Amino acid sequence: EIVLTQSPGTLSLSPGERATLSCRASQSVSSSYLAWYQQKSGQAPRLLIYGASSRATGIPDRFSGSGSGTDFTLTISRLEPEDYAVYYCQQYGDSPSYTFGQGTKLEIK
Amino acid sequence: EVQLVESGGGLVQPGGSLRLSCTASGFTLSSYSMNWVRQAPGKGLEWISYMSSTTNTIFYAASLKGRFTISRDIGKNSLYLQVNSLESEDTAVYYCARGAMGAYYYHYMDVWGEGTTVTVSS
Numbered sequence: 001e002i003v004l005t006q007s008p009g010t011l012s013l014s015p016g017e018r019a020t021l022s023c024r025a026s027q028s029v030s031s032s033y034l035a036w037y038q039q040k041s042g043q044a045p046r047l048l049i050y051g052a053s054s055r056a057t058g059i060p061d062r063f064s065g066s067g068s069g070t071d072f073t074l075t076i077s078r079l080e081p082e083d084y085a086v087y088y089c090q091q092y093g094d095s096p097s098y099t100f101g102q103g104t105k106l107e108i109k
Numbered sequence: 110e111v112q113l114v115e116s117g118g119g120l121v122q123p124g125g126s127l128r129l130s131c132t133a134s135g136f137t138l139s140s141y142s143m144n145w146v147r148q149a150p151g152k153g154l155e156w157i158s159y160m161s162s163t164t165n166t167i168f169y170a171a172s173l174k175g176r177f178t179i180s181r182d183i184g185k186n187s188l189y190l191q192v193n194s195l196e197s198e199d200t201a202v203y204y205c206a207r208g209a210m211g212a213y214y215y216h217y218m219d220v221w222g223e224g225t226t227v228t229v230s231s
Contacts, residue, residue, distance in 0.1 A: 001171075030215075031215070033215050033217075035217040035218070037154075037218075039154075043223075044204055044221040044222060044223050044224055045146075045154065045204070045206075045218075045221055046221070047217060047218065047219050047221075050217040050219075051217075056219065088153065088154055090154070090156075090217070090218075092214075092215055092216060092217055093215055095168075095214055095215075096159075096168040096214075097156070097168065097170060097171070098144075098156040098159070099156065100153055100154040100155065100156065101153070102153045103153045103154075
């Protein structure tokens with residue numbers, strides 16, 4: 001099973017700042033089958049990024065994903081008030097088990 | 110509008126059982142691969158089970174120890190999760206989530222329901 005480790009656990013930034021979230025895999029993620037989700041308190045997760053770098057429908061272009069192999073990054077170029085949430089990475093390239101990272105909480109500084 | 114709505118959660122004693130439901134609207138559930146994902150209170154997301162659109166491929170997380178069963182009803186456009194021999198560690202919000210159109214495993218989850226809460230306690 002591929003283990004995903006996200007860092008930092010908590011990220012404190014001000015609106016307008018740039019956020020960089022990391023997701024490291026215990027082994028290579030095939031074909032960059034890596035997704036990012038946003039979850040706000042009391043809500044379901046929302047797909048942001050798939051295939052490591054493709055934005056899902058309706059996701060603003062301030063969100064971008066990059067990386068391959070074992071190291072992946074989610075970047076939010078300029079934080080908006082609605083971006084404060086918990087972010088999870090997920091790999092879907094390992095059969096028969098998908099796995100999620102433990103999450104990064106993005107909080108207002 | 111594409112939507113998933115879960116139901117069937119509740120308070121159950123240790124050792125008990127529940128059947129969780131997930132009803133789709135705005136799309137034909139049987140054309141897609143589907144998943145169940147859970148989230149314990151204050152914790153992260155845990156994938157539980159996958160069913161391909163053809164139902165030929167079904168996977169479960171190893172941690173479930175064979176206690177959960179995924180199924181669907183085409184006529185009701187619904188997905189189910191039978192959960193047996195419940196333990197306190199199964200207390201969580203259970204989400205259904207849509208995968209690929211077709212029987213393709215290597216796919217992200219693009220539509221999620223709001224979840225149904227299962228509490229296991231005596």
